[in-house]
Amino acid sequence: MRKSLIATILAAFVSIQAPGLRAEIFGGVDFPQGVASFADRVISYSPGIPGQLSANFLDPAQALGAPNYQPGPELGSTCLGVGGNIILEFTNNRLTGSDDTTPDLHIFEVGTDVEDTFVEISMDGVTWVDLGKVSGSTSSIDIDSFGFTSADVFRFVRLTDDPAEGQTTGNSAGADIDAVGAISTSTIADEPQLTIRHVGxxxxTDTISSQGPVAWWRLNESSGTAAANSGTLGATADGTYGSVVMLNQPGLRSDSRDTSVGFNIASIENRVVIPAFSMPTDAITVSFLVQGGDNGLDFVLGYGVSGSTNEFAIGNNSGDFRTIINGSITDHAGIVVLDGTVHHVAVTWTQATGLLEIFVDGGFSANAIVTAGTPLTTGGVLALCQDLDSMTPPNYGFEASQTLLGTLDEVAIFDRVLLPGEISAQSTAALNPPPATGAGEVFLEFESALGTTYTIEDSTTLLPAGWSDRFSDVAGTGGEMRFVVPVVAPREFFRLLSTVD
Incomplete structure (x- = not known):
């Protein structure tokens, strides 16, 4: 056995058809990769004049996947509004050139009034290439005509309605987007990837870890659909991000470069779902960091079981903090956490006495006696940024109007009532941490081919003798590794090696 250096840790791309995919024709356009050709994730959505648009046109998730528009009544499209825009991402493939004059990208703009749309593409979401406008039958674009080839790959598409053309009034004014497809596309090869993130x-992290959470969603993923659980329940409590959740947003902790997720779009896809969750039954503490505005009825967390869709929930009701335990709703007047600033919130409850307590920014805020003697039921469905109105998957009765609009970070669940001092320690560490003395926190996030074993080594010098194999070998499809390095180290390098025969 020997170690082979993985020289390139960025994703590699192949132009052959991926296994299991087949060519399909949509709207008269041939897509060699079939349904995998279409945009998969919403990065941002800013509708123009949203107040005049009908709610059924304001779900950005309708612009994802293969075309599914239905006329009369109109369903399955996203309206940009006058001058509005949307940014979409290809997650399992990339848009490429074709080395000829055939179209590479197609925009499905639908509805009774075909309207012009400005199109831009980007690899990194920062630098954009203007491809001009599309309209009607000319909705296909040959990106080779802009100097690109099959070696150029693009991850993002930004569409902007032309405000000078088409309808400017009405409930669907502006371009209506059904789907965005890459005709010329490359799938992402199953190659290892290593993301290095310093988080300060x-x-x-040490404070939460020492308190023993059963579930702890750090919500710091930079890509993918899995929300990893760092609590004692492990991967059994991993969540799945909805398609419009915005990853890699600035984190809410002070003195940290870690990231969080943005729940900024009113959509039923604005959620994280954890099925078959081992919910604590007799005592519980939920803590989190949140920043958002009051939008009426908004939920940070909801948990339901068969026969009780509102078994446990935390949210906001027109400015008042709302809790639901065993179906019993309590609005706590005067406790405001969705006011545009960052807050640390903790909610504790025990079935023995029914005592519910709420702490905001480390301080006690309110209490109540709720459903004493009635334990919670475990094994249900937990959702972040939604509450459940049914137990029917995959959407569990979610409502776009009841989702949290804001940023959520560091959601932790404990199977005991934390002491006030423990909650205060959490809040202080998150919002006003003491200066780091002698150590800094680093995350390595890796993805690897199934069944392959990799070694991660680090060095502060890049000299041949300077590499240290101090981490456990990693295998499988991916994961996350946290460790602490001395602050005195001016820089840290990492390399990924595979075990081969």
């Missing part, structure tokens, strides 16, 4: 002061 380790005090918060």
């Amino acid at each position: 002061n380790p005090v918060y």
Whole structure:
């Protein structure tokens, strides 16, 4: 056996058809990769004049996947509004050139009034290439005509309605987007990827870890659909991000470069779902960081079981903090956490006495006696940024109007009532941490081919003798590794090696 250096840790691309995919024709356009050709994730959505648009046109998730528009009544499209825009991402493939004059990208703009749309593409979401406008039958674009080839790959598409053309009034004014497809596309090869992220002061992580959460969603993924659980339940409590959740947003902890997720779009896809969750039954603490505005009825977390879709929930009701336990709703007047600023929130409850307590920014805020003697039922469905109105998957009765609009970070669940001092320690570490003394926190996020074993080594010098094999070998499809390095180290390098015969 020997170690082979993985020289390139970025995703590689192949132009052959991926296994299991087949060519399909949509709207008269041939897509060699079939349904895998279409945009998969919403990065942002800013509708123009949203107040005049009908709600059924304002779900950005309708622009994802293969075309599914239905006329009369109109369903399955996203309206940009006058001058509005949307940014979409290809997650399992990339748009490429074709080395000829055939079209590479197609925009499905639908509805009774075909309207012009400005199109831009980007690899990194920062630098954009203007491809001009599309309209009607000319909705296909040959990106080779802009100097690109099959070696150029693009991950993002930005569409902007032309405000000077088409309808400017009405409930669907502006371009209506059904789908965005890459005709010329490359699938992502199953090659290892290593993402290095420095996240600053380790005090918060050490504080939460020492308190023993059963579930802890750090919500710091930079890509993918899995929300990893760092609590004692492990991968059994991993969640799945909805298609419009915005990853890699600035984190809410002070003195940290870690990231969070943005729940900024009113959509039933604005959620994280954890099925078959081992919910604590007799005592519970839920803590999190949140920043958002009051939008009426908004939920940070909801949990339901068969026969009780509102078994447990935390949210906001027109400015008042709302809790639901065993179906019993309590609005706590005067406790405001969705006011545009960052807050640390903790909710504790025990069935023995029914005592519910709420702490905001480390301080006690309110209490109540709720359903004493009635334990919670475990094994149900937990959702972040939604509450459940049914137990029917995959959407569980979610409502776009009841989702949290804001940023959520560091959601932790404990199977005991934390002491006030423990909650205060969490809040201080998150919002006002002491200066780091002698250590800094680093995350390595890796993805690897199934069944392959990899070694991660680090060095502060890049000299041949300077590499240290101090991490456990990693295998499988991916994961995350946290460790602490001395602050005195001016820089840290990492390399990924595979085990081969």
